[in-house]
Amino acid sequence: MKTRFTERFQLKYPIACAPMALVAGGALAGAVSRAGGLGLLGGGYGDMAWMAQQQSLVGGATIGGGLITWSLDQTPELLDAALAYKPIAFMLSFGDPRPYAAKIKASGAALICQIQRLSQLDEALEAGADVIVAQSSEAGGHGMTNRATITLVPEVADILARRAPDTLLLAAGGIGDGRGLAAVLALGADGALVGSRLWASQEALVNENSQARAIELTGDDTDRSNVFDILRDITWPPGYTFRALTNTMTERWSGNEDELLLVADEEREKYNAAMAANDYTIGHSPCGQVAGLIRDIPRAADILEAMDTQATEILLRLGKRLQLPRVRELSPLDLPGVAGPQRGLRGEGGSSDG
């Protein structure tokens, strides 16, 4: 499968591994890149000793990296250290990327900016983002409520087609198999940024008890709240929440965060003890709604291959079922506002020759 994203980064699959803080280490980022995706090392809040150790596990693969922007604002000097590893791409999420854009681009890395709302798109485009990641609420880990992949991705795709046609678009949130990958390509993305499904891989830095809960639970069993940020004593900017598998902590405190703050010390002790004992009925398992699609813990390379094969089969099957003249008449790509450089799959739609 070829898209503008695979061509830009010389990939086999239109899939990037999300730079999941402390989860996407050198083994996972390296495995994804070696398999033919784009591996991004999850620098998170910027622990440089961790990053150095993980870089030594990449195994010579070409990878990128990522940091949490509002945290970088507190220690901007960390960016130089992260860029010293010569990432092929660098992703900033959760804050204003503009102060860091020039340095990232001068290093030779492509700038990837993850957004949750249209109102954040201007900043990302002003920063000169090479790739926008449109992250919806289904996603695991931090994000925002309200937006779903099926409307956010085409809305961003339309704006990019008009305003920044060379800027690539990845969809993030809820993409767990080839059906999801095919869907976001159909919505106008150039590829997918996958977090939770790769969190449930052999190379991820995740305890097996935590991954086992994802296998056991369904997509109903996740929750977005500030509970685990309070328990970990990390203050996130307003508007961001954290999606994790439900457990006794979310059942008790999600929606009651003000009350939790009153007993935070006591609850933190329980939480820390549970995390030390790998007890995820109390400790957190950061996994999105994709939990309902996680049935095993394969190698990252197998996840990518299965996603790509299934997506290709679906797209070919649907293509065969459609009757060409009708497609030409009804193609939304011919409608005003969608015109512009072809997005998504190379050779699919976008031109009037059917």
Ligand SMILES: Cc1cc2nc3c(=O)[nH]c(=O)nc-3n(C[C@H](O)[C@H](O)[C@H](O)COP(=O)(O)O)c2cc1C
């Ligand atoms: C365990 C975990 C940790 C994450 N950490 C980060 C992070 O440090 N920085 C970031 O930009 N996004 C982070 N994310 C969000 C991802 O970038 C991505 O948007 C999300 O995983 C996509 O949705 P999905 O989980 O349904 O695949 C994290 C996601 C997970 C599951």
